[in-house]
Amino acid sequence: MGRWQPGTRERLEQAALDLFLEQGFAETTVPQITARAGLTTRTFFRHFADKREVLFAGEELVPERVARFMADAPPSLGPMELITAGLAPTAAEIFEGRGLDYLLRRRTAVDAEPALRERELRKFSLMSEALERGFRDRGVDDLTARLAAEIAVTTFRIAVTRWLDQHGDPDLPTTVDQTLAAMRNLANTPPG
Amino acid sequence: MGRWQPGTRERLEQAALDLFLEQGFAETTVPQITARAGLTTRTFFRHFADKREVLFAGEELVPERVARFMADAPPSLGPMELITAGLAPTAAEIFEGRGLDYLLRRRTAVDAEPALRERELRKFSLMSEALERGFRDRGVDDLTARLAAEIAVTTFRIAVTRWLDQHGDPDLPTTVDQTLAAMRNLANTPPG
Structure with a gap:
């Protein structure tokens, strides 16, 4: 057993991403990833279940984080107030420590590979389920809980896509807040 | 060349759905479907590209229908007014002539099979793209067009899911309008 190495996950992520972009997802093996990162396959499997999971590091924690945030928020906050208060900080936390260059290259790799696109969709679906459960636990009716969860996700x-398209300017929390404002503005226009 | 047979598509749909539910999607072949429907495989391929498409009959027309509706609507209508005016009739048109029993059984088959779930997601994604293009063509800014398309889809x-969960009561247009009202109500609550 080696010493704990800082940055092991990050090195595996970078190596996997390089290889996915250079030679394709299907052609890349775990031994190739670990060789590129200068690590062993044993180390790889201590961190990730398979090569697909490398680009989704830590994202299994998002539902838990969402649930905790919702349970801790003042009971008086309604669904939209909660989304307005929580979405930008959650987004910032999720992407903390990831460079813009990594995230842009990651997006290119995900867009190119159906198995990664499917995993990305599953991530958003788990986030939506956590939000819906959180709203219900706060006494919000089923339909509103479902709609609020979907609107938040x-x-x-859309905010993350926009932020990447703008190469990180303005920063992610600002882009999330602008996107939320546009959403509210849209929904607030009078019905026909 | 045989005479045109009324209900050929519907017979193939029912036969395919029966077999998917009885023995699974992977185990079902096109010759089995046509045998069950009392038709030839040649007839099958005049109507559908493959066995997956049988449960998505006519849905390739949805984007075109959406585009036409948006182009024809009065230019004064804003995005939310357009959604409010168009969503319920479009939903009714899409499901016209399909019995509730068929739609409930279809949902069970789609939920059970990843290839069908993926096709269902693609359908919604094509609908969203058509809406976004339609809004842009009406002079709506990019971000609002994207958000409005996603909100509509x-x-x-959610309305269709709810309508099926309620076994068709109230009817689909009413359920769509109730869901839209809940969505507007949610977005209209004051921000924090």
Whole structure:
């Protein structure tokens, strides 16, 4: 057993991403990834279940984080207030410590590979389920809980895309807040 | 060349759905479907590209229908007004002539099979793209066009699920309008 190495996950992520972009996802093996990162396959499997999971490091924690945030928020906050208060900090936390260059290259790799796109969709679906459960636990009715969860995830997804398209300017929390404002503005226009 | 047979598509749909539910999607072949429907495989391939498409009959027309509706609507209508005016009739048109029993059984088959779930997601994604293009063509800014398209599709999707869960009561247009009202109500609550 080697000493704990700082940055092991990050090295595996970078190596996997390099190889996915250079030679394709299907052609890349775990031994190739670990060789590129200068690590052993044993180390790889201590951190990730398979090569697909390398680009989704730590994202299994998102539902838990969402649940905790919702349980801790003042009971008086309604669904939209909660989304407005929580979405930008959650987004910032999720992407903390990831460079813009890594995230842009990661997006290119995910877009190119159906198995990665599917995993990305599953991530958003788990986030939506956690939000829906959180709203219900706060006494919100089923339909509103479902709609609020979907609106939060949709806004989040569109904001991240926009932020990457703008190469990180303005920063992610600002882009999330702008996107939320546009969403509210849209929904607030009078019906026909 | 045989005479045109009324209900050929519907017979193939029912036969395919029966077999998917009885023995699974992977185990079902096109010759089995056509045998069950009392038709030839040649007839099958005049109507559908493959066995997956049988449960998505006519849905390739949805984006075109959406585009036409948006182009024809009065230019004065804003995005939310357009969604409010168009979503319920579009939903009714899409499911016209399909019995509730068929739609409930279809949902069971789709939920059970990743290839069908993926096709279902693609359908919603094509609908969203058509809406986004339609809004842009009406002079709506990029971000609002994207958000409005996603809100429309999300509301549509949640309304259909709800309508099926309620076994068709109230009817689909009413359920769509109730879901839209809940969505507007949610977004209209004051921010924190």
